[in-house]
Amino acid sequence: MxxxxxxxxxxxxxxxxxxxxxxxxxxxxxxxxxxxxxxxxxxxxxxxxxxxxxxxxxxxxxxxxxxxxxxxxxxxxxxxxxxxxxxxxxxxxxxxxxxxxxxxxxxxxxxxxxxxxxxxxxxxLGITAIPGAQLAGKYTYHDSCSALRECGIRQGPRQLLDGVAGLTRLEMAETSTCCGFGGTFAVKFEAISVAMAQQKVEHALDTGADFIISTDVSCLMHLEAYIKKEKLPLRCLHIADVLASGW
Structure with missing residues (x-):
């Protein structure tokens, strides 16, 4: 304990x-x-x-x-x-x-x-909701490769986000597929990296979500760059920013 x-x-x-x-x-x-x-x-x-x-x-x-x-x-x-x-x-x-x-x-x-x-x-700590956390809208969750495969993190972030007042989860297709960032991968293999980001963003858009939320800003930075370039109606948020909102 x-x-x-x-x-x-x-x-x-x-x-x-x-x-x-x-x-x-x-x-x-x-x-x-x-x-x-x-x-x-x-x-x-x-x-x-x-x-x-x-x-x-x-x-x-x-x-x-x-x-x-x-x-x-x-x-x-x-x-x-x-x-x-x-x-x-x-x-x-x-x-x-x-x-x-x-x-x-x-x-x-x-x-x-x-x-x-x-x-x-x-x-x-055994905490699955942050008291007072509020954010209006629909979200889809991106399982980063590091969280899912290196740390075994999957359900915990969803539990915390589901405890945020006003927030509704919509799971996207292939949520555990890589976003295409991968650090130097995005530099060495730009075309492949961008295509992977496009696929991830399209899956998110298909859900009708307002936000893509994840545990890793590196993934979110990569996806956000594609979203902004294409002027798409999505926002990328780190889970800490969501849990700290509304109070």
């Missing part, structure tokens, strides 16, 4: 820090709403995922060392992030970076208390 006032260290991913800082603030707002004591280590940087996915293992390891340094000092605090992508990196790829090294035990200790926001709320 979690303590009465869970202590949380937040990890803010690069995308959120640079492009969607309000999502980070809304995550803090939600965590404090449910009684968490939230701390932010301003020295934190990146989890190392961009370098790791690009094949630069040594450089990624250096960044991952910094991540462990930043978060191993408070073993009783949870590490919570608004990104299943970064959490998947820490939880899974760090095994490749640290297994058999002197830092392995420190890595495992951090891994066991690192959670994506909705996973933490639902699976650790």
């Amino acid at each position: 979690p303590p009465a006032s869970p202590q949380v260290d937040i990890f803010i991913p690069c995308f959120v820090d640079q492009l969607y800082p309000q999502t980070a603030m809304n995550m803090v707002k939600v965590l404090e709403k449910v009684g968490c004591q939230v701390s932010y280590n301003a020295a934190q940087t990146c989890c190392g995922q961009p370098a790791y996915n690009a094949g630069y293992k040594a450089q990624s390891r250096a960044v991952a060392d910094k991540f462990l340094e930043d978060f191993q000092g408070h073993p009783k605090r949870y590490v919570v992030s608004p990104s299943a992508s970064c959490v998947g990196m820490v939880r899974n790829s760090y095994r490749d970076l640290f297994n058999g090294t002197p830092e392995e035990k420190a890595c495992q200790a951090v891994q066991t208390r690192t959670y994506e926001l909705t996973e933490f709320l639902v699976d650790v």
Whole structure:
């Protein structure tokens, strides 16, 4: 059972820090709403995922060392992030970076208390609705590859969103299909990436939804770029922004 006032260290991913800082603030707002004591280590940087996915293992390891340094000092605090992508990196790829090294035990200790926001709320705290959350409209949910395949997150975000007053869920076809972002994939294979975004957006439009909501701003940024270019009647929202709305 979690303590009465869970202590949380937040990890803010690069995308959120640079492009969607309000999502980070809304995550803090939600965590404090449910009684968490939230701390932010301003020295934190990146989890190392961009370098790791690009094949630069040594450089990624250096960044991952910094991540462990930043978060191993408070073993009783949870590490919570608004990104299943970064959490998947820490939880899974760090095994490749640290297994058999002197830092392995420190890595495992951090891994066991690192959670994506909705996973933490639902699976650790047992919360399936945020009191006062309101947003009028219809939404369709995008299962990011990292959330679904790396972290096993599927039902929790839907439970939280279904608890938002005024919000109605409409499941789209192929909700678990990749949006086409994939980090450097979108740069190296632009045409394929855009076609995948188009397919995802068309499925969302077919539902009649007003919003596409997900756990990962990287997916949402990619989809939003296509939506804006085509001037389509859809908005992309991170789940933290939705849970923090209306109160």
